[in-house]
Amino acid sequence: MTTSGKPDRGSVKMNSEECKGCGLCVEACPPKVLRLTDRLNRYGYHPAEYVGAGCTGCGICFFVCPEPGGIAVLRLEVPKAAALAGAAA
Ligand code: SF4
Numbered sequence: 001m002t003t004s005g006k007p008d009r010g011s012v013k014m015n016s017e018e019c020k021g022c023g024l025c026v027e028a029c030p031p032k033v034l035r036l037t038d039r040l041n042r043y044g045y046h047p048a049e050y051v052g053a054g055c056t057g058c059g060i061c062f063f064v065c066p067e068p069g070g071i072a073v074l075r076l077e078v079p080k081a082a083a084l085a086g087a088a089a
């Protein structure tokens with residue numbers, strides 16, 4: 001759920017063991033829903049993580065990440081307003 005109360009349009013799966021902690025995804029994410037963690041992964045880097053809400057599914061983090069398989073973006077199906085109105089009727 002976003003801060004505006006709308007359902008999230010996307011989600012991300014971060015592969016923390018492949019992350020090199022470069023922070024490019026954190027900087028590039030428009031709604032700023034990624035952050036670097038305090039813990040270290042097996043390579044000794046602070047991996048990025050999803051805060052758990054607010055992703056729009058834009059895919060920018062996927063395209064800026066230099067690590068293959070570092071990030072997977074999921075686009076979530078959001079019910080259309082019309083369908084919701086119809087369901088409420
Ligand atoms: S898909 Fe877009 S909104 Fe979601 S975490 Fe990546 S950059 Fe941020």
Ligand code: SF4
Pocket residue numbers: 014018019020021022023024025026047048064065066067070071
């Ligand atoms: S861009 Fe990729 S390697 Fe860099 S911090 Fe984000 S997930 Fe890790």
